[in-house]
Amino acid sequence: MATEGTAIICRAAVAWTPDTPVSLEDVQVDPPKAGEVRIKILFSGLCGTDLHILEGRTKMPFPIILGHEGAGVVESVGEGVTTVKPGDHVLPLSVPQCRECRSCLHPKGNFCRKENIISPTGLMLDGTSRFTCKGKRVFNLYGTSTFSEYTVVSEIAVARVDKAAPLDRVCIMSCQVPTGFGAVVNTAKVTSGSTCVVIGLGGIGLAIVMACKASGAARIIGVDINEDKFPWARELGVTDVLNPGQLSRPVQEEIQEMTGGGADFAFEAVGLNDTMVATLESCDPSFGVAVLVGMAPSGQKLTFDPILMLPGRNLRGGAMGEYKTRDAIPQLVSAYLQGHVRTDPLITHRFPFQDIRRAFRLQQEGGCIRCVLRLGEGQEVKDEQGGSL
Numbered sequence: 001m002a003t004e005g006t007a008i009i010c011r012a013a014v015a016w017t018p019d020t021p022v023s024l025e026d027v028q029v030d031p032p033k034a035g036e037v038r039i040k041i042l043f044s045g046l047c048g049t050d051l052h053i054l055e056g057r058t059k060m061p062f063p064i065i066l067g068h069e070g071a072g073v074v075e076s077v078g079e080g081v082t083t084v085k086p087g088d089h090v091l092p093l094s095v096p097q098c099r100e101c102r103s104c105l106h107p108k109g110n111f112c113r114k115e116n117i118i119s120p121t122g123l124m125l126d127g128t129s130r131f132t133c134k135g136k137r138v139f140n141l142y143g144t145s146t147f148s149e150y151t152v153v154s155e156i157a158v159a160r161v162d163k164a165a166p167l168d169r170v171c172i173m174s175c176q177v178p179t180g181f182g183a184v185v186n187t188a189k190v191t192s193g194s195t196c197v198v199i200g201l202g203g204i205g206l207a208i209v210m211a212c213k214a215s216g217a218a219r220i221i222g223v224d225i226n227e228d229k230f231p232w233a234r235e236l237g238v239t240d241v242l243n244p245g246q247l248s249r250p251v252q253e254e255i256q257e258m259t260g261g262g263a264d265f266a267f268e269a270v271g272l273n274d275t276m277v278a279t280l281e282s283c284d285p286s287f288g289v290a291v292l293v294g295m296a297p298s299g300q301k302l303t304f305d306p307i308l309m310l311p312g313r314n315l316r317g318g319a320m321g322e323y324k325t326r327d328a329i330p331q332l333v334s335a336y337l338q339g340h341v342r343t344d345p346l347i348t349h350r351f352p353f354q355d356i357r358r359a360f361r362l363q364q365e366g367g368c369i370r371c372v373l374r375l376g377e378g379q380e381v382k383d384e385q386g387g388s389l
Helices: 048-054 167-174 176-188 203-214 227-236 251-259 273-282 325-337 353-365
Strands: 008-015 023-029 036-046 070-077 089-092 131-133 136-140 150-154 158-160 195-199 219-223 240-242 265-268 289-292 314-317 349-352 371-374
Touching: 008 131, 008 353, 023 150, 023 353, 036 089, 036 167, 036 353, 048 353, 070 150, 070 167, 089 167, 158 325, 167 176, 167 325, 167 371, 176 203, 176 265, 176 289, 176 314, 176 325, 195 203, 195 251, 195 273, 203 219, 203 227, 203 265, 219 227, 219 251, 227 240, 240 251, 251 273, 265 273, 273 289, 349 353, 353 371
Parallel strands: 195 219, 195 265, 219 240, 265 289, 289 314, 349 371
Antiparallel strands: 008 023, 023 131, 036 070, 036 150, 036 371, 070 089, 089 158, 131 136
């Protein structure tokens, strides 16, 4: 740990350019300024969004330190920080909660006006960076950058959690779990006995599946082109599986026939225009609810026949499951500790930080639900073969 107010040199996975593997580098992490928190990251999940950015599908400024699904310990705080202190266990949040803007003050709003997602700058709120590598400024991801042993985050994007929570398990509470669960319970409001469709059975999609099952859905149709995911999907609650590549007609037509006209609720967790339209067309025309969760490639326009909306379909979106993040994420962690939220099956692989390229390859191949990386010293965890990392 550095002396308070000084820079730290640590390891980070730097993405120098799109379509190039990340590189483990020594980076300088500046001390937190007023209203900021420097966090020692212990664990980080690898989300599909990280892969999409690395592939160039989602536009970001480069060079950049990716990662937005982490957990760690507060190392130091800047002037005026009152909600966390050194030693606190925390989760950095890609969607902040300033508790002052119009969105935060609205009873239903959660997309804080101080977000850095829609038009990402890769910079802190004051327009500067806290990362330097090889004499170059390095950008952050959504104000978090958890693929670094230390990171600096705005206080409004830090959730303090119970120290009893295992950080290698609850790190996914900073993206995967609230995004998937919230899409079901907050955005769609899935009802008992309903029929649900989930297009895309990756980490977010399977979190949606778990939440649909917990909400009492009677039938859950899982859709993916990678059939290796089907056993996981069935274990978590999917009742029917479809591979669009093996069908003789569009998957939405297959679903309409299977359900007698369309599902009650349909979720898109891929982030492609075609799958978004298929999701809308998969739900019942009169009362179906379609929820778009996946992030589409930058600059895309969603096009569909507006007559689809006339009978009464509902098309919804939502970030981080529409949870007010600093308020709700600690509550989700507490629910996990009490056994009310079961999320461990969503983590299938664990790797030491130096194996981050291997984790990216596994994610790209669809060979995991979620990989968790261990960055710092902390609780002993097991790798996918059961050995200590």
